[in-house]
Amino acid sequence: MPIRSLKSAGRWLLAILLFAAGVWAQRSGVIEDFIYYLPDVRYLAVQHLFLTAVSGSLAIVIAVPLGIVLSRPSMARFAESLMQVLNVGTTIPTLAVLALSMSFLGIGTTPAIFGLTVATLLPITRNTYVGLKGVSPALMEAAAGLGMSPAQRLFRVELPNALYVIFAGIRTALAINVGTVPLAFLIGAGGLGELIFTGIDLYDTVMMLAGAIPTALLAVIVDALVAVVAFLVVPRGVNPSRA
Amino acid sequence: MIRLDNLTKVFDTPKGAVVAADHINMEVPRGEICILLGPSGCGKTTTLKMINRIVRATSGKVFLDGEDTTGMNTQDLRRNIGYVIQQIGLFPNMTIEENITVVPRLLGWDRAAYKKRARELMDMIAMDAEAFLKRYPSELSGGQQQRIGVARALAADPPVMLMDEPFGAIDPINRAVIQDEFLKMQAELKKTILFVSHDIDEAIKMGDRIAIFREGKLVQYSAPDDLLSAPRNGFVESFLGEDRALKRLNLVKVREVFSDEMGAVKPDDTLETALARIDDFGYQNAILMVNDHGEPAGMITRSVARTTRGYCRDHYQTAPPVAQLDDDLRKVASLMFANDTTWLPCVDAQGRVCGHITQRAMTHHLGSRYRSRPEDSAPLRSQPETKE
Numbered sequence: 001m002p003i004r005s006l007k008s009a010g011r012w013l014l015a016i017l018l019f020a021a022g023v024w025a026q027r028s029g030v031i032e033d034f035i036y037y038l039p040d041v042r043y044l045a046v047q048h049l050f051l052t053a054v055s056g057s058l059a060i061v062i063a064v065p066l067g068i069v070l071s072r073p074s075m076a077r078f079a080e081s082l083m084q085v086l087n088v089g090t091t092i093p094t095l096a097v098l099a100l101s102m103s104f105l106g107i108g109t110t111p112a113i114f115g116l117t118v119a120t121l122l123p124i125t126r127n128t129y130v131g132l133k134g135v136s137p138a139l140m141e142a143a144a145g146l147g148m149s150p151a152q153r154l155f156r157v158e159l160p161n162a163l164y165v166i167f168a169g170i171r172t173a174l175a176i177n178v179g180t181v182p183l184a185f186l187i188g189a190g191g192l193g194e195l196i197f198t199g200i201d202l203y204d205t206v207m208m209l210a211g212a213i214p215t216a217l218l219a220v221i222v223d224a225l226v227a228v229v230a231f232l233v234v235p236r237g238v239n240p241s242r243a
Numbered sequence: 244m245i246r247l248d249n250l251t252k253v254f255d256t257p258k259g260a261v262v263a264a265d266h267i268n269m270e271v272p273r274g275e276i277c278i279l280l281g282p283s284g285c286g287k288t289t290t291l292k293m294i295n296r297i298v299r300a301t302s303g304k305v306f307l308d309g310e311d312t313t314g315m316n317t318q319d320l321r322r323n324i325g326y327v328i329q330q331i332g333l334f335p336n337m338t339i340e341e342n343i344t345v346v347p348r349l350l351g352w353d354r355a356a357y358k359k360r361a362r363e364l365m366d367m368i369a370m371d372a373e374a375f376l377k378r379y380p381s382e383l384s385g386g387q388q389q390r391i392g393v394a395r396a397l398a399a400d401p402p403v404m405l406m407d408e409p410f411g412a413i414d415p416i417n418r419a420v421i422q423d424e425f426l427k428m429q430a431e432l433k434k435t436i437l438f439v440s441h442d443i444d445e446a447i448k449m450g451d452r453i454a455i456f457r458e459g460k461l462v463q464y465s466a467p468d469d470l471l472s473a474p475r476n477g478f479v480e481s482f483l484g485e486d487r488a489l490k491r492l493n494l495v496k497v498r499e500v501f502s503d504e505m506g507a508v509k510p511d512d513t514l515e516t517a518l519a520r521i522d523d524f525g526y527q528n529a530i531l532m533v534n535d536h537g538e539p540a541g542m543i544t545r546s547v548a549r550t551t552r553g554y555c556r557d558h559y560q561t562a563p564p565v566a567q568l569d570d571d572l573r574k575v576a577s578l579m580f581a582n583d584t585t586w587l588p589c590v591d592a593q594g595r596v597c598g599h600i601t602q603r604a605m606t607h608h609l610g611s612r613y614r615s616r617p618e619d620s621a622p623l624r625s626q627p628e629t630k631e
């Protein structure tokens with residue numbers, strides 16, 4: 001009971017604070033300033049999403065098959081060492097990756113997409129590999145014993161059972177991706193980073209927030225979207241969120 | 244039907260070679276259940292898995308229906324062999340229905356056909372189709388999962404079944420029920436089955452033949468009764484346990500031991516007649532009273548018959564328990580012990596008294612096999628004498 005009343009008190013407090021913030025924003029003209037940036041935000045958000053969509057899809061299209069190939073028994077000899085390389089790769093800051101890709105692809109959208117794809121690739125490959133390797137040997141044996149071909153085993157047993165882990169990888173990767181896209185501005189690919197970095201340079205808080213808040217919102221929305229897709233796509237029997 | 248010819252598996256491990264199966268020779272006739280029995284790690288699973296090539300044999304051959312399987316396509320071979328793995332291995336991403344129709348779907352059956360098959364299979368394993376078909380494996384108990392595993396292996400009606408401890412995860416009571424169901428099913432389906440177990444009682448109950456393994460070698464391959472009455476060596480003997488004679492009680496039916504000679508009285512007979520009959524038949528304590536339908540109705544004891552006058556219908560005691568002709572001797576022995584008696588009346592399927600069975604007849608029947616050991620298991624012997 002005390003926890004309950006504490007919660008409802010907290011809710012009231014939040015509502016009051018929000019209201020106060022609203023009043024302050026109105027008084028100080030922040031809202032009007034925001035509205036001033038709205039066309040920019042709209043244009044840059046589309047650019048931002050374009051970068052995410054292209055690099056994200058490229059990453060998925062490359063990483064999932066790569067993970068599958070690495071998890072095949074015939075690859076066992078190279079797979080572990082390759083995964084080690086990928087793990088090291090994950091620790092390289094995305095900014096460095098972008099800088100590197102700029103150094104041989106020049107500036108613009110192409111190097112940005114390349115850099116983002118590489119950064120997004122790693123978690124998906126790793127999760128695909130780990131997810132597939134984690135499918136219980138008993139299932140694999142049952143599938144083989146019932147007369148499934150290697151391809152049937154992959155598509156009917158391995159992938160469905162690894163899907164939850166694979167989606168977890170995609171979710172992490174895309175969250176990183178959306179959050180990293182602002183850096184793409186630095187190598188001339190546009191996106192909401194334009195508002196953020198220019199805002200910082202000009203010491204214009206509102207401009208910076210006009211870039212930062214939509215970026216945060218986009219990250220949340222993309223994450224939720226992936227979660228919904230995962231919820232729908234991962235078979236119910238292996239989907240902890242639908243148990 | 245299934246013939247193993249010098250089947251051998253050597254695993255190369257970092258610690259050296261492990262011979263998991265060493266020149267196994269055996270033959271399972273069509274429609275029979277052969278139990279592979281032995282202590283943990285003796286090579287039962289390995290031998291089983293070489294038949295459907297989950298494990299590649301190092302050397303030796305497997306024949307199905309007289310045909311060498313070496314050249315067969317692996318997928319085709321496996322689709323004709325039902326396989327129940329030791330770890331159950333249901334696919335968690337599929338519903339129960341999808342699980343048990345995996346093989347029919349692989350074989351390209353149309354939707355209506357495999358849906359119908361799913362229901363038939365659920366009937367066969369005595370599970371409610373409505374309640375279970377749409378569930379996922381994680382929503383079933385271990386025992387239910389094992390039954391589904393058996394149904395999945397049976398789905399495309401393969402002539403041969405390989406079952407690796409299919410009832411291992413079930414508590415003893417339910418296990419007995421499932422074993423009975425399975426035997427009933429097998430009586431109709433007549434599959435050729437290789438069945439791994441390490442439970443001697445299960446082996447005796449389920450097996451037409453039992454193959455005892457030890458450290459990769461087939462030590463003895465006999466019918467259960469021969470195995471119990473004539474174990475080949477000390478290892479088999481100790482594996483079967485000190486009470487192996489008692490275990491044979493499971494294998495013998497009342498029908499084989501009972502005597503159809505039976506003295507009885509009717510309710511309308513006098514106690515005098517009863518006493519005379521007791522003496523005529525040489526009974527010690529009492530005589531059975533049967534009603535007009537031939538069903539047991541009571542007992543007249545010697546002391547009552549001797550000291551009282553009148554009709555049986557007025558002076559009887561409650562009837563003793565009875566043995567059915569198809570009961571096994573273990574149940575009969577248990578009834579005798581529980582009721583402190585050395586004999587039981589036997590009744591036929593209609594409940595009419597048709598004879599009696601005595602403790603003496605039972606011990607005589609069991610003992611006769613030991614007196615004539617061990618040459619009587621010769622016809623089933625297929626393995627050269629292994630040294631002990």
Ligand SMILES: Nc1ncnc2c1ncn2[C@@H]1O[C@H](COP(=O)(O)OP(=O)(O)OP(=O)(O)O)[C@@H](O)[C@H]1O
Pocket residue numbers: 254255256261262263281282283284285286287288289290441
């Ligand atoms: N893949 C493998 N690699 C190396 N050794 C193995 C392998 N599989 C089995 N063995 C060894 O082969 C022997 C026989 O194993 P197997 O699994 O056939 O035993 P089992 O009779 O089925 O035992 P259990 O009753 O415990 O299931 C054991 O000594 C085991 O350690």
Ligand SMILES: [Mg+2]
Pocket residue numbers: 287288289329407439
């Ligand atoms: Mg085993």
